[in-house]
Amino acid sequence: MLDARPLRVAIVGSGPSGMYAAGHLLESPAGTFFEHGLTKRVRHPISVDVIDRLPTPWGLIRGGVAPDHLDKKKIASIYEAIARRPGFRFIGNIQVGADVSVSELATWYDAVIYAIGCDGERRLSIPGEGLAGSCSAHRFVGWYNGQPDFSHQTFDLQTDRAVIVGNGNVAMDIARILLKSVDELQKTDIASHALKALEKSTIREVVILGRRGPKDAAFNFPELEELGELHDTAIVVEGGSALTQLSSNHCNGTNLETLRALCARQRTGRRRIVLRFDTSPLAVLGGSHVTGVRVASEGVEDEIKCGLLIAAIGYRGTALPGLPFDDIRGTIPSHEGRVIDSGKPVTGAYVAGWIRRGPRGIIGSNKKCARDAVMALLTDFELDRLPRLGTLAGDDVLARLRQQVPGATSFDHWKRIDQVERALGSNFARPRIKLTSLDELLKV
Ligand SMILES: Cc1cc2nc3c(=O)[nH]c(=O)nc-3n(C[C@H](O)[C@H](O)[C@H](O)COP(=O)(O)OP(=O)(O)OC[C@H]3O[C@@H](n4cnc5c(N)ncnc54)[C@H](O)[C@@H]3O)c2cc1C
Known part of the structure; x- marks a missing residue:
């Protein structure tokens, strides 16, 4: 029997695939996900923490897409809108696999979607x-x-x-x-x-x-x-x-x-x-x-x-300690969005984006990929396949993370950085002047 508390999902990576996954999970204020916009799949409150190793969100939209492709970067406004939905939280400057482990996340949350992109070459x-x-x-x-x-x-x-x-x-x-x-x-x-x-x-x-x-x-x-x-x-x-x-x-x-x-x-x-x-x-x-x-x-x-x-x-995906890795393809092995280890799904672990498919495809390609992961997650939730034991409340997760990394950033912190960068840029008729070192970013 499913209890009434929110389903608590962590998404690791705030690039397009992570943000589309958050968007699918939080499609309505009740956390309802609609299959093809028509069929109700799950009606249950959901809360989503998107965790990124950088203090700033949006993955390759900020760090990869060419600086002269400002029109393409406007896609970030869609992610900002998702980030403002009830139930969403951004937690930046936390590297999963170093600051917090895969097994810690597996116990703190009901489910985790890995959307870490391809951070190698x-x-x-x-x-x-x-x-x-x-x-x-x-x-x-x-x-x-x-x-x-x-x-x-x-x-x-x-x-x-x-x-x-x-x-x-x-x-x-x-x-x-x-x-x-x-x-x-x-x-x-x-x-x-x-x-x-x-x-x-x-x-x-x-x-x-x-x-x-x-x-x-x-x-x-x-x-x-x-x-x-x-x-x-x-x-x-x-x-x-x-x-x-x-x-x-x-x-x-x-x-x-x-x-x-x-x-x-x-x-x-x-x-x-x-x-x-x-x-x-x-x-x-x-x-x-x-x-x-x-x-x-x-x-x-x-x-x-x-x-x-x-x-x-x-680009090339890199292994995350605690998760299986296909060293030839540079991806986390998966089936229909579920992480697979030796042919079997890893309970409560899902994958989306470049780290699932390899470094191919444009921004939009990650939407369907994120949807697959969310569909798999919600199906497992409905079928009571998620452990839902030992899950921490949102504030407790934050307290634990802050204990481990005092400089964790929030969406409000990002908005402050964004504001400062735009203001600096406007002095020189530029769209923004990026803060480029961790020190500068964290100071703001
Ligand atoms: C140079 C370049 C230019 C591109 N230009 C375009 C373009 O113009 N138009 C277009 O449509 N597509 C473009 N793309 C493709 C597009 O950027 C990708 O399709 C998309 O970014 C993939 O999304 P993702 O979420 O899988 O990965 P990413 O965008 O890479 O996001 C992954 C996120 O995970 C975080 N992360 C990684 N490891 C950890 C960890 N251990 N713990 C916590 N967080 C972690 C990263 O910091 C990052 O924020 C470009 C790609 C590149 C490389």
Whole structure:
């Protein structure tokens, strides 16, 4: 028999998947969840604590999405609205697996949804990868977005050419940021330290390497189109099959057509983006700092000189102590949103977002994924499969967490940070000036 007290759910991670899960759980003030907006699934009060390791919420919306994509960041207003629903609580600056354990959460809450994203990086695994001037997109993106883990990094942008390995949307974001003028970047929420470094940048050419031809390129049409909006920038395509594909009369497909149009339209410019296809990196070259990259293009080896090399070949999930982990896929193994260990569901543990599916898909893809986890959770609740023993009341959880981490942040704290950042920005006609170190954030 289900008792009347609220179902208490913790969601670990306040990125899109965590926030969509919170939204599904708190669809009505009574905590009712509607299947497809029609069928009532559970009518029971629910309270949700969204826990994040950072003092600020929204995951990659703040720390990943490109600073010049301010329109996409507006999605955060939906998450803010969810955060204001009765029963919601944000608890930031708590790292699950370090400050609090998976087994503690399992006893404090009736159920836990893990929505921790992919906080690691895939590596090139080629010689020279560790040289100064060679880094992952994860690090570079985190740096220009002012993510506290990477704010202390420095990048030497006093070089003519940067090479990006990988031609997905993240590579396109980085190329744009490297080549946009300071006036344009000023209008974005790029971290001030990155703006300063880019002000002094001498990069005039960005070469983007893709393993296969343009037909199989990982970028999407809108990101490609945006390259065409770069001022005074030529777009050049290199690589045998790419040129054949582009010049073929049978060349069709949105990306190919866009690429052909871009190259035709933007033949000259003080800056260049070279989309080099059918090319793989073999080794990063240099003594202590990168001076180039050795590549293989259709069986022929070649060297490209550069002073900055960024590997944009994907993010990767990292294991959370106390939970099973699929080391090959870099995900938490699951079935229909339930965490699975050796083929069996782990009672009261669910998973959503990139850590469930791997680092693929846009913001919206996480909505359905979060819904699956919530459906599984509420089904288990209805069938009395959740232990519901030893669950702590909301205030007791907070007291325990504060005991373990005195600097835990709340949604009100985040709103204060948000206000301060916007006010700082307005002094310089910028949308916001991000606070980028943990110290600064916690001080506010
Ligand atoms: C560089 C980049 C640019 C992108 N640009 C776009 C774009 O323009 N448009 C688009 O639609 N999609 C974009 N995406 C994809 C989009 O960001 C993802 O689909 C989405 O963020 C995945 O959501 P998530 O909730 O699974 O993970 P995340 O957004 O990564 O959220 C995970 C959260 O979990 C927290 N966390 C991690 N570990 C712990 C822990 N141990 N304890 C507590 N909290 C923890 C993290 O701090 C984070 O807040 C981009 C992705 C990247 C990497």
